[in-house]
Amino acid sequence: MNLFNVYPRFNITLTKGKGVYVYDDQHQKYLDLYGGHGVISIGHSHPTYVNKLKEQIDVIGYYSNSIQMPIQEELALKLAQQSAYPQHKLFLCNSGAEANENAIKLASFHTNKKKVVAFKGSFHGRTAAALNVTDNAKLSAPININNFPVDFVELNNKEQLVIALKDNDVCAVIVEGIQGVGGLDAPSEDYLSFLAEHCKKSGALLIIDEIQSGFGRTGKFFAHQHANITADIVTIAKGMGNGFPIGGLLIHCKIKASYGLLGTTFGGNHLACAASLAVLETLESESLLSNVQEVSKYLEHELNGIPAIKTIKGKGLMLGVEFDFPIKEMRSLLLNDYHIFTGASANPNLLRILPPLGITKQQMQPFITALKKILS
């Protein structure tokens, strides 16, 4: 049987990963500044992660949500402490799209409304509701069209937001902490405060998608915490499991749970929780949030010294390096000649950098050197 061919793939077969490096079947070492779409948070095959998963699978790997799951409670407690969302409740699922799907559904259940406000340039996933609030018509099949009404407004445009919310018929506004796939545009701190205030006024729930920007990636636990606001629902995935599939929702306690309201077979299984606990433990024990701030400052300083770079977007270790020309060729050179993985986005001129959060300044250096050589 052949694979259903939906992915353009590099001709590279990885056989090993360690920290910020991955190795192919020819023993070639690569610096991983992309973490397979921003997934690798604490590093490839981190010993805490490996040991925790091994210990867990030795005793029990899976059972459904029909029994007591102390490991989920342990994860919820740790997440509450580290994320500074002590009163929110946790629902666990398996991926980013699924987290957003459940968040939108929950907002509609809670408000009994069905219109959603989303943003130009957004990406929230490929399941029905998540796709409907994603600003990319090419991803929609005929069955996805007009699923429920969505107003797409421009990021940081207050007037458009006020108009979209004026009839008080919106169940949720969904916004990324920093846009990932769209190209690293972000709501300003002032705009986020405006957004939170206007959601409250109109009765819409504020959903912040921290699937890519969360779990310490920007130097705070969540990107929106640079703005001192809170969300009604925060969606999480990617770095949460360091490669183990897990997603989740932090849900305001005013949103009431009832049996059967949400559900999943695999969500919150023992192994997934063990993976996420290892991530949280390591974020703390290795002070990874401070490391993100420090390495990011260094990287921005070094990049600012390269004249060909037009803008540096994003925060922490979720950065977009924008040029006046398409980066496709540069990205291939970085990978094939310098053995450095980087990412692309909807903006063809923007190189996306999402390294493991424990990367050091020294480990970053080959990237700076390579960029300078390519651009000279």
Ligand SMILES: Cc1ncc(COP(=O)(O)O)c(C=O)c1O
């Ligand atoms: C901000 C954001 N939300 C949602 C998703 C969807 O996540 P998943 O691919 O795990 O369904 C992504 C994936 O890139 C994302 O970047």
